[in-house]
Amino acid sequence: MNEGAAGASVEQVLDLFDGVRLTPTQRRIAHCLVQHAPAVAYLSAAEVAELAGVSQPSVTRFAVALGHDGYPALRRRLRDLTIATPTGSADGGNELQQAVRAEMGNLDRLAAQLADRDRIAETGRLLAESRPLPVLGLRAAAPLAAYFAYFAAKVHPDVRVLDDGGSLLTDRLEQAAEAGASAVLAFVLPRYPRETLDALRDARAAGLTVVAITDSPVSPATEHAHVVLPAAVGAQLVFDLHTAPMTLAMVLLQAICDAAPADTQRRLEAFEASAARRQLFLG
Amino acid sequence: MNEGAAGASVEQVLDLFDGVRLTPTQRRIAHCLVQHAPAVAYLSAAEVAELAGVSQPSVTRFAVALGHDGYPALRRRLRDLTIATPTGSADGGNELQQAVRAEMGNLDRLAAQLADRDRIAETGRLLAESRPLPVLGLRAAAPLAAYFAYFAAKVHPDVRVLDDGGSLLTDRLEQAAEAGASAVLAFVLPRYPRETLDALRDARAAGLTVVAITDSPVSPATEHAHVVLPAAVGAQLVFDLHTAPMTLAMVLLQAICDAAPADTQRRLEAFEASAARRQLFLG
DNA sequence: TGCCGACTGAAAGTTTTGATGCATAGAGTC
DNA sequence: GACTCTATGCATCAAAACTTTCAGTCGGCA
Structure with missing residues (x-):
C-alpha cells in the first residue's frame, strides 16, 4: 500500500505548476503550497494569502x-490529490469490485480500531466468564x-445461540440468567429488528x-x-x-480464548481427538 | 492513503458525539460523518446534507x-483531527490487526478475480433459474x-437451506431435484466435512x-x-x-438479482410492504 | 379527539468568501 | 529621462455559504 497522502501529493502538486510561467508573487504562493501541502486544501483564499504573505486577489x-x-x-x-489516492489498485473496476474494495475499507477501519487491545481483551474476559454464554442474533x-x-462452543463449555425471535426469546434469556449467565453477546445489524x-x-x-456488535457507534x-x-x-x-x-x-472470540489459554488448549485438543475418531473431516 | 489517518479519526470523531442526545436526523448525519470520515472535513454544510439525505439547516x-x-x-x-493524525499504521500493529489486514488481502484477490463479470453473471443466471434453489453448507x-x-429468499421464490447433515441430507437433495431444481449452491470450506x-x-x-464456493481452486x-x-x-x-x-x-446473489431485474424489484417491494405493515424494523 | 411539544425543511436574512476594476509601483526599453 | 508594460494590492461587487426564522408535520398525552 502506498505512502502517506502527504508524501504522494507533494510530487503531484509540483505537476500542477508544470510549464506555466509564474510571477514572483505566484512563486511564493506555489512555494507555500508545497510546504503546507495537505493543509492548504482546507484553507480559503484569504488564509492562503496570509500564509504566503500576499494579497487575496493574487491567490485567485x-x-x-x-x-x-x-x-x-x-x-x-x-483535495482530490491528497485524499483520493486510494489503496493500491485504485478505485474503479466494475461495480462488484468497487463493493469488495469498499469492504476492504471497512476492514481497514476495523483494524485501526483494534490498535487498542485492552478494550477487546477486557470484553473477551467478560464473555469468557459467563456460564452459560448466550449469543443473540435475529x-x-x-x-x-x-x-x-x-x-465458540469449541472453547467454551456452554454457548447458547438465540437466533429465533418470538416470545420464547425472552424466556431463554431469563433462563440463561437464571442458570448463571453474567453477559450476553448480541449482533445488532441493520435494519435493526x-x-x-x-x-x-x-x-x-x-x-x-x-x-x-453493531454497525455503527451511533446505532x-x-x-x-x-x-x-x-x-x-x-x-x-x-x-x-x-x-x-x-x-x-x-x-472477539480470539480474545475470549486468550482469557483462558490453558482451558482453550485443552478443549481444542479434546475436539481434535473426537473429530479424528469420528473421521469428521478429510485429510 | 492509507486509511491510517482515516481510521484514527473515526475513533476521535466519535468522541465528538459523546453524551449528546441526537434526534433521528442528527443520527443520520452522525452516521454519515463516521462513514465518510476523512472526506467530510472538506465538504460544505450543503454537501454533507445531500450526502446524508437531510436538509442543510439540519447540518448546522x-x-x-x-x-x-x-x-x-x-x-x-x-480538519484538525484528520490532519494532526500521523499517517501511521502501515503493516505491523498487533496480531489482531495483522489478521484483519490479511483478510483485506483475501478480499483484494477476490476483487481482482471479479474483473471478469461474465463468469459470475452466467453462474448467477444458472442459479436464478433453478426452482427450487437448494443451498448447502454444513x-x-x-x-x-x-x-x-x-x-436470497427475498428475491427467489423457493430457496431451501440444507445445513444439517445426516442421512436426511441426501433425501432433501433428491427431493429438491424431484421438485424441479436444476442447480445447487454449496459452501465447501475447511476443514471439508x-x-x-x-x-x-x-x-x-x-x-x-x-x-x-470454496477456499481454493484446488480444494x-x-x-x-x-x-x-x-x-x-x-x-x-x-x-x-x-x-x-x-x-x-x-x-453471486447480486448476479442472481441482475439475471431477473424486474422480478427482483417486484419481490423486494413486496417484502418492504410486508415489513412495513408488520413494523419489523426500526425507523 | 384535540392540544402540546419537538423535529424538520423551506425560505429569508446575514456573514463569509471569491472575483474584478482600478490605481500604483517597479523594471525594461527607446 | 520619459514611456510602457507587467505585476500587485486596495476597494468593491457578486456569489456562495451559513444562520435564523417560520410554518407544517408527527407523535405523545390528557
Whole structure:
C-alpha cells in the first residue's frame, strides 16, 4: 500500500505548476503550497494569502494562471490529490469490485480500531466468564450468531445461540440468567429488528451485561448495551455485507480464548481427538 | 492513503458525539460523518446534507447540538483531527490487526478475480433459474449458507437451506431435484466435512449442476463441482475467518438479482410492504 | 379527539468568501 | 529621462455559504 497522502501529493502538486510561467508573487504562493501541502486544501483564499504573505486577489489570479476556473477549483484539485489516492489498485473496476474494495475499507477501519487491545481483551474476559454464554442474533444477524457460536462452543463449555425471535426469546434469556449467565453477546445489524432491541432491554433487565456488535457507534443498540463494538456493514450491493462484523466477532472470540489459554488448549485438543475418531473431516 | 489517518479519526470523531442526545436526523448525519470520515472535513454544510439525505439547516443544527459555534467550527475541528493524525499504521500493529489486514488481502484477490463479470453473471443466471434453489453448507459453513439463503429468499421464490447433515441430507437433495431444481449452491470450506463432499456427489448424481464456493481452486470440492468459485479463508486467528467467501456469496446473489431485474424489484417491494405493515424494523 | 411539544425543511436574512476594476509601483526599453 | 508594460494590492461587487426564522408535520398525552 502506498505512502502517506502527504508524501504522494507533494510530487503531484509540483505537476500542477508544470510549464506555466509564474510571477514572483505566484512563486511564493506555489512555494507555500508545497510546504503546507495537505493543509492548504482546507484553507480559503484569504488564509492562503496570509500564509504566503500576499494579497487575496493574487491567490485567485494564481489559480487562474494554473488554468483553473478560480480558486475553489484549484482547491478541489488539491483535495482530490491528497485524499483520493486510494489503496493500491485504485478505485474503479466494475461495480462488484468497487463493493469488495469498499469492504476492504471497512476492514481497514476495523483494524485501526483494534490498535487498542485492552478494550477487546477486557470484553473477551467478560464473555469468557459467563456460564452459560448466550449469543443473540435475529433475522439477518442470525447466521453471524450461529457462526460465532459454532466456533465458540469449541472453547467454551456452554454457548447458547438465540437466533429465533418470538416470545420464547425472552424466556431463554431469563433462563440463561437464571442458570448463571453474567453477559450476553448480541449482533445488532441493520435494519435493526424491533425484536432484537426489545431483547436487549430484557437482557439488561435480567441483570446481564450486554455486549453488542453493531454497525455503527451511533446505532440504536448503543442505548441498551454496556459495551458497544462497532464494525461497518457494506451497503454497495443489493443486500448488506457483514464481513466487518464477522471479523470483529472472530477477533472477539480470539480474545475470549486468550482469557483462558490453558482451558482453550485443552478443549481444542479434546475436539481434535473426537473429530479424528469420528473421521469428521478429510485429510 | 492509507486509511491510517482515516481510521484514527473515526475513533476521535466519535468522541465528538459523546453524551449528546441526537434526534433521528442528527443520527443520520452522525452516521454519515463516521462513514465518510476523512472526506467530510472538506465538504460544505450543503454537501454533507445531500450526502446524508437531510436538509442543510439540519447540518448546522447538528453542529450546534454538538456544542460548536456553527458548522464551520465543527468542520475545523474535523480538519484538525484528520490532519494532526500521523499517517501511521502501515503493516505491523498487533496480531489482531495483522489478521484483519490479511483478510483485506483475501478480499483484494477476490476483487481482482471479479474483473471478469461474465463468469459470475452466467453462474448467477444458472442459479436464478433453478426452482427450487437448494443451498448447502454444513458445520462451519452452515451459517454462510443461512446468510445467503436469508437474503436470497427475498428475491427467489423457493430457496431451501440444507445445513444439517445426516442421512436426511441426501433425501432433501433428491427431493429438491424431484421438485424441479436444476442447480445447487454449496459452501465447501475447511476443514471439508466428509458429509459435504458426499452430498456434492449425491447432488451431481441427482442431475443437479453443482456450484461450489470454496477456499481454493484446488480444494476437494473441485472434482465434484461444475462451477468452482474460490475465495480464501483467513487462518491467522484461532478459528477460520470466512469474510471472502461471504463476500463472494453476496456478489453471486447480486448476479442472481441482475439475471431477473424486474422480478427482483417486484419481490423486494413486496417484502418492504410486508415489513412495513408488520413494523419489523426500526425507523 | 384535540392540544402540546419537538423535529424538520423551506425560505429569508446575514456573514463569509471569491472575483474584478482600478490605481500604483517597479523594471525594461527607446 | 520619459514611456510602457507587467505585476500587485486596495476597494468593491457578486456569489456562495451559513444562520435564523417560520410554518407544517408527527407523535405523545390528557
